[in-house]
Amino acid sequence: MSTALALLLVLLIAGYGGARGLRDHRAVKAGRARLLDNGLSVLSKAEINSAADGLPRLRGFWNAHPIDVRLIPDTMTIRRLPQLWLSVRVEKKLGIAASVGFLARHAGTEFYAQTPEMPDRLDPPAGLPWEVMVRGSGQSASEVLTAISPIVVEVLQDPRIKEITVTPNGVRIIRQAAEGRRGEHLLLRQVTFDNADIPAGDLKDLLNIAQRLIRALAPALEAAAE
């Protein structure tokens, strides 16, 4: 076989590899678009849009509250497997003038987190796992913290919960949805999540937690309404 023919063979292999890679990329994106489909049965007036990375965003209503559900891929921390975070936000005016955030295992690379941006470090409530950072903003942050502490301490015993933030505009909970496959990450820093479909039950659990937090702040809401 001449060198020119060998070169042609190499180019053909490269072309096939590139085409196969492109096809794989599209297939992965298409698969990711369906990850929040189970949430359509949980929310009313639900609709799913797709972001540029192929991950879906679900919007709808639950108990008359606007709900925003997103999936956030996180490959930012060196020497850690890729993470897929599920973000559930309940949009509701809570009648409070402060924000409080709880962030577990703070590594500094949580680009999606709101807690590190809050200026004041607060004393963690008793029973909170040691790796949770507590921050707040606003003069009444301590009162908000006191009101929601029992619920937060209980919820954060689940190591999958990454962040809980309570702001004047609502509640957001971020939980681990999936973790990247080790082999692919070690080989080529690829991001492959298995079984990342979000079950309807998991979404309801997070919404119920948010509801409990909102109820805990109800006195503040009633005071604001008066």
Added chain:
Amino acid sequence: MTQATTAPAQGEKISLLRVLGPGHVWALGVGIVLVGEFMGWNFSVGKGGALAALIACWVAGLLYTCVAMIDSEVTSTVAAAGGQYAQAKHIVGPLMAFNVGLFLVFAYTMLEAANAITLGYLVQTVAGMAGFEGVHDKPFIVLTILFLAWLNYRGVYASLTFNLVITAIACFAIVVLFFAVQPWTGDTLKHSAMLTGLPYGWLGVVAALHFGLWYYLGIEGTTQAAEEVRSPSRSLPLGTMTGMITLLIAATLTWFICVGLMPWEYLGQAVTPLFDAARLMESTPLMVLLFIGTIFSTLASANGCINDASRAWFSMGRDRYLPQWFGAVHPKYRTPYRAIVFLVPVALIFAYFAPLDQVITFSILSGLLGYTFMSFNVIMFRNKWPLGTIKRGYVHPFHPLPALVLLVLCAVTYFAVFLGYGTQLIAMMVFYIIASLWFHFHRYRYVRRGDQFTMAWPRPRGY
């Protein structure tokens, strides 16, 4: 090999199967073998001869064994994700963490440049063999770096099949070459003629240690991929040690093939030693296979380097060790796009203007500084938090012997680098000193000191 999607309950130990399933062993064994076998290691032959290179290979293996032992203890105990960077934050302080971050960035960026140089040279060589004499390597160097940077910028995904095909071909190429030279017959490999003792004496063996590190460089990071919720493992550092043993065997095999085919004077300066070995076999299919294997391995390695270097730079931006501007994430692609783009010209400049051996030296020096840090790090760690004061997942034996051995071997390697690349050594040291001064006198005021330490450890002894 399928991972569970739910995090383990607190206190659950990571089983051996979970840490090292069959696919993981494959990934460790094959993925790590890649680039270091295809290029770079042979410069140790030029420093001291073929036998010196083999001695250096094994001495470097001892260095990396110490690295693996020390790193396993600290990694298993510092629950914060982030590898050596996070460890430095907790055990030493922000200035050391800043330097460790720079070590990571430049070790990987220089490796990326070395990969691009190798790929460009190989394309030029093969084009010349095919009759295209006017093909130059520089455009391919630039194209490689820009293409891979673009892939990382976009966050391109590929399937398991695609990943395995790339790595399988690279591994297969080495195995095929080994059988092609028929080492059991003695017809092809001429060790008796090629091995000429130690042309520079034992000083040459010391000098060869410089490039001996190239066999294993980066293994301490390549095998680490912590889970988000991690329980310290009591198991031995199997991941890194498995990779070490794999590398040791593969390195010895590669050495055995190449020194039996090529005189040390040529081997010591070759850019693509395995491809050159295939050329000497005068087999076009073998050449094609090694060509593809080298290309794939350099691309795979360069891709990982861009990924890791940009994440390290991004982390320093987020921690305010560098301007926060670098800590941005692309709103659509979820990649550290500013860090990726910023490091592209750095890699391009070195890949375009510096020869391969110097670029490799810069990478090795940055890695070496990281290993030096590790030896001080573990001594400080044990002093500040002695055994029994905090929970450790793994306790490495014979402390402080591994740390002292590591320190001595690092010192010898600095001397080895000085023997042939004194200017580069001094330049690198000056760079890190100036960077440290900048950080101390200017940047430190922006650092949120309270956020640097996140472990629930007691106050260190003596504080």
